[in-house]
Amino acid sequence: MGGSGSGAGAGAKHAGGSTAKKHARGKAHDGKHHQQTQLKLWHAMALVAAAAILVYLNSLHGEFVFDDMPAIVDNADVDPSKTPLSSLFKNNFWGQEMGAAWSQHYSYRPLTTITFRWNVAVFGFDTFWFHVVNTALHALASALVTCVAAQLCKGFASWVPLVCGLVFAVHPVHTEAVANIVCRAELLACVFWCLAFLVYAKGMSIARTQAAPVVRQLTFFLALGATTALTVTAVLCKEQGFTVLPVVMVYDLLYHGDLDLVVLRWFRRPQQQQQQQAKKHKSTNTTSSSSLSASMFRVAVAAGAMAVVYGWRVSLNSGDEVKVDEKTNPANHIDDWLLRALTKNYYVFLHAWLLLFPAELCCDWSSFGIPNITAVSDPRNVQTAAMYTTLVLGVVYAAFNERLPRRLRRVVLMAVAIAAIAFIPASGLLLEVGFVVAERVLYTPCLGACLLFAAVTAHALNAYTTGHDDDDDDHRTATATAASSTTNDIFTRRAVFAGVAAVLLLMSARTWLRNYDWQNVLTLYETGLQVLPMNAKLNHNFAHSTPDPDKKEYHYRAAIHIYPPYASAYINLGVHLAQTSRLAEAVDVWKQGLQQWNKRPIVGSDPVVLNLNIGTGLKNLGRYEEAKGYLRACLRYDANKELCSRRLQEVEAALRRNK
Numbered sequence: 001m002g003g004s005g006s007g008a009g010a011g012a013k014h015a016g017g018s019t020a021k022k023h024a025r026g027k028a029h030d031g032k033h034h035q036q037t038q039l040k041l042w043h044a045m046a047l048v049a050a051a052a053i054l055v056y057l058n059s060l061h062g063e064f065v066f067d068d069m070p071a072i073v074d075n076a077d078v079d080p081s082k083t084p085l086s087s088l089f090k091n092n093f094w095g096q097e098m099g100a101a102w103s104q105h106y107s108y109r110p111l112t113t114i115t116f117r118w119n120v121a122v123f124g125f126d127t128f129w130f131h132v133v134n135t136a137l138h139a140l141a142s143a144l145v146t147c148v149a150a151q152l153c154k155g156f157a158s159w160v161p162l163v164c165g166l167v168f169a170v171h172p173v174h175t176e177a178v179a180n181i182v183c184r185a186e187l188l189a190c191v192f193w194c195l196a197f198l199v200y201a202k203g204m205s206i207a208r209t210q211a212a213p214v215v216r217q218l219t220f221f222l223a224l225g226a227t228t229a230l231t232v233t234a235v236l237c238k239e240q241g242f243t244v245l246p247v248v249m250v251y252d253l254l255y256h257g258d259l260d261l262v263v264l265r266w267f268r269r270p271q272q273q274q275q276q277q278a279k280k281h282k283s284t285n286t287t288s289s290s291s292l293s294a295s296m297f298r299v300a301v302a303a304g305a306m307a308v309v310y311g312w313r314v315s316l317n318s319g320d321e322v323k324v325d326e327k328t329n330p331a332n333h334i335d336d337w338l339l340r341a342l343t344k345n346y347y348v349f350l351h352a353w354l355l356l357f358p359a360e361l362c363c364d365w366s367s368f369g370i371p372n373i374t375a376v377s378d379p380r381n382v383q384t385a386a387m388y389t390t391l392v393l394g395v396v397y398a399a400f401n402e403r404l405p406r407r408l409r410r411v412v413l414m415a416v417a418i419a420a421i422a423f424i425p426a427s428g429l430l431l432e433v434g435f436v437v438a439e440r441v442l443y444t445p446c447l448g449a450c451l452l453f454a455a456v457t458a459h460a461l462n463a464y465t466t467g468h469d470d471d472d473d474d475h476r477t478a479t480a481t482a483a484s485s486t487t488n489d490i491f492t493r494r495a496v497f498a499g500v501a502a503v504l505l506l507m508s509a510r511t512w513l514r515n516y517d518w519q520n521v522l523t524l525y526e527t528g529l530q531v532l533p534m535n536a537k538l539n540h541n542f543a544h545s546t547p548d549p550d551k552k553e554y555h556y557r558a559a560i561h562i563y564p565p566y567a568s569a570y571i572n573l574g575v576h577l578a579q580t581s582r583l584a585e586a587v588d589v590w591k592q593g594l595q596q597w598n599k600r601p602i603v604g605s606d607p608v609v610l611n612l613n614i615g616t617g618l619k620n621l622g623r624y625e626e627a628k629g630y631l632r633a634c635l636r637y638d639a640n641k642e643l644c645s646r647r648l649q650e651v652e653a654a655l656r657r658n659k
Helices: 002-054 068-073 085-089 110-123 127-152 159-170 172-179 181-208 213-235 239-256 259-267 271-277 282-315 337-356 380-400 406-427 446-460 475-483 490-517 521-531 536-545 549-562 567-579 583-599 606-620 624-637 642-658
Strands: none
Touching (some): 002 127, 110 127, 127 406, 172 490, 181 239, 213 239, 239 259, 259 380, 259 406, 406 446, 490 521, 536 567, 549 567, 567 583, 624 642
């Protein structure tokens, strides 16, 4: 008996020891697999960063162009020899005092300006090093996008985050953000955006492993605190950085709150089938409901943090709205609310089109280059409707199609959420913005588009791994689908991968070629006019840049024809005429400009310059009495204008001599 008991005990002990050893071996295997996965991720990030650098090597010798001039070259806050560091936190991105009545911008981005200031302090105004920093930041952002994709695409093949990162790295729509130095704000904001998301995701992963509720809650609050701090940092680089907080809310609901399961189970069966399956799914439904309740609590706390961040940022604007003239964004000045809404939503379609087909790129889409929608029957409304219909149907299909693996459904929903939420502040639908279409504002939203591309490609190849659909009753369906993956024959896989490679090569080539357009202002505006020949601002800027006198006059007049109130075009056309010995004609042009300004006054120095130029021109033509009235008007607009005062004294002296 004793021997038998001892033998049984020994046998039990042996079995237990064997089980423990198997468990230990399993843990060791899991640890090794995790380490290999991490190594693969680092390899993918390095490869993506290298691709991001390679496609922008030919941008390193570009000049200061476009908005680089007011934000860097002419901005005293960028030069350490001109202003103290503290001025960066008092002024906006353009060196103007925040909230000043004469300020046209309320962009507060001191951290971005600090990086410009560092460039000047170390390397001077050498554009090469400005471009080096931009390219390095793009490489870092692309690597972090790969890491975000890896976090969201667990259960997919290891190459899926790599594809997402590579498409992001070489996408041609990013050329403005990378090759245009001033757009460093986009790069920095995206870097901290990704870091904020990754910190939150890591914190939630750690919290799930904690058994004690108090520890889980503490971990969440620490993660949210760090995420909020990184969000504030992103906002100090560019305003859209705060969008990471609503994105992590969606992430929490989908990946930790099982919202997709709750919604799917609520809608996918008739009532009687729900009753029949109630007992079967009781424990799972209870778990999902509990997870969703906990997630909703976290979302509520995160929403509070977002409200604080947003309120703080808005308070810096001193309650003033952005002042945008008609030339900068024509849609803001359409009186009919329906036509205004249709035009702005068409702008959204154009942004989406640039993500899908970035063939025609332009540095400036404003100034009537894109005509306003003036009727409901405008065929462009069909394009807008098709975009929204496709988007809605795609989301519904992903959310309620139980035949799709859960991991794919979640990634598709997250991809759409990232693209939409990150873009909404720049869409002009909720707030007025100072542009029509801007490729730079697609930098972070492009993450969602690249993620969707990679996930759909993986699904086409059935590129899933097993064991990642925890607590998902669709897991058996996904496993069964994976088991029949023989349908993905070698030819199909090669064809799909060849297609992905072709997309990457075409995008890389387009990016490489587009970089040449950003080399100098002349090529930039010339290629812009090829896309939007009826853009008043591009015509004006090209005329201002070209050395050809005939082209200069032609494009100044084209700008005026497109937008008659364009005061700068009148001023510069008149200067050009005066320099070519056509002073009387120049005076007439300046008078026309002043008449247009009087019809539609816009805050700025235009009336001062026009009156001064007219008065000076009339003085040089010997028409002193007429000149006196314009020079006095100049002083009424700007009493401290020294040149106006001096010219008026010269005219009055000439009149006294002629008496």
